[in-house]
Amino acid sequence: MDLEQSPLLPKDSVLVRQFNPSDASQVQKVYFTGLVNGVNSAGYFAITRAFMYWTPMYMAYLLLLCGGGTYALAPIRDVRTLGLVAVILPCVFMLSVYYRIRTTFLGYYRSGLRRDMSDIERYYRLEHEKDGHLPRRFWVAEVPSATSEGGYEVVGCVALDCSPKTDHEPMIGELKRLFVLPAYRKRGIGTKLMRTLISYAKEKQISLLRLETTNFQPVARELYGKIGWTYNSTTYSDFEAGGMKMNFVEYRLSL
Numbered sequence: 001m002d003l004e005q006s007p008l009l010p011k012d013s014v015l016v017r018q019f020n021p022s023d024a025s026q027v028q029k030v031y032f033t034g035l036v037n038g039v040n041s042a043g044y045f046a047i048t049r050a051f052m053y054w055t056p057m058y059m060a061y062l063l064l065l066c067g068g069g070t071y072a073l074a075p076i077r078d079v080r081t082l083g084l085v086a087v088i089l090p091c092v093f094m095l096s097v098y099y100r101i102r103t104t105f106l107g108y109y110r111s112g113l114r115r116d117m118s119d120i121e122r123y124y125r126l127e128h129e130k131d132g133h134l135p136r137r138f139w140v141a142e143v144p145s146a147t148s149e150g151g152y153e154v155v156g157c158v159a160l161d162c163s164p165k166t167d168h169e170p171m172i173g174e175l176k177r178l179f180v181l182p183a184y185r186k187r188g189i190g191t192k193l194m195r196t197l198i199s200y201a202k203e204k205q206i207s208l209l210r211l212e213t214t215n216f217q218p219v220a221r222e223l224y225g226k227i228g229w230t231y232n233s234t235t236y237s238d239f240e241a242g243g244m245k246m247n248f249v250e251y252r253l254s255l
């Protein structure tokens with residue numbers, strides 16, 4: 001369940017439209033939140049898993065508790081020192097787990113920046129097709145701003161990328177960068193973004209769409225299943241959080 005409160009949105013106040021350069025900083029916020037630290041992001045799932053559902057972490061909590069008690073109550077100095085060590089060790093362990101997970105997801109975030117997210121206008125530019133390239137598009141979902149009259153807030157995004165076309169293979173479109181800010185979830189915005197992408201892909205005669213998600217994104221996977229995407233394959237990664245390996249899962253949708 002989302003932890004943040006959803007503001008009340010008037011019906012039909014969500015507009016899905018193509019990206020324009022003035023959206024860039026707001027899209028960066030949606031991207032970072034959706035990937036690294038927002039509720040239900042893969043980064044958030046990994047941290048939650050490691051700190052709430054992992055036996056070594058329970059042992060660290062126990063050691064911390066015992067160490068703290070010993071340090072506070074033991075009458076003998078050497079025993080108190082032992083208690084202090086028993087406090088420091090689990091703290092170091094927790095910090096290292098947090099650091100490792102955070103670094104991994106910041107790495108994914110940065111690799112997205114290097115690929116398409118630092119200059120969305122250039123990568124997904126509207127003239128892309130006119131130059132004979134395959135269709136690429138980036139859409140945002142905007143709602144009226146709660147703070148400035150006449151302003152808007154970008155609360156979600158999605159992108160369509162395309163693999164190079166060959167004579168033997170059909171054109172495959174790739175759904176990427178589907179994110180909705182936590183406070184605006186469960187209002188159909190993710191579905192609306194995805195439907196916009198699907199109808200555009202049909203218009204461009206793309207017969208097959210693919211996407212890659214992870215087993216750390218159960219909410220997204222539920223949404224994909226609901227829209228009709230089907231599981232295609234799994235690629236295993238070395239990354240592990242809370243005793244669970246992260247897998248990259250590919251889904252496909254025939255149009």
Ligand SMILES: CC(C)(COP(=O)(O)OP(=O)(O)OC[C@H]1O[C@@H](n2cnc3c(N)ncnc32)[C@H](O)[C@@H]1OP(=O)(O)O)[C@@H](O)C(=O)NCCC(=O)NCCS
Nearest residue numbers: 034040178179180185186187188189190191213217220223
């Ligand atoms: C996945 C995501 C984009 C969905 O956005 P959204 O606007 O909440 O989606 P919708 O409101 O259209 O929800 C559609 C369906 O998704 C599922 N869903 C959405 N939020 C859910 C939640 N918190 N718990 C369980 N299922 C949920 C439900 O099946 C829902 O259908 P329902 O409302 O009829 O129950 C959003 O949760 C998100 O940004 N997650 C983090 C980033 C991410 O994982 N992106 C995917 C990258 S591969």
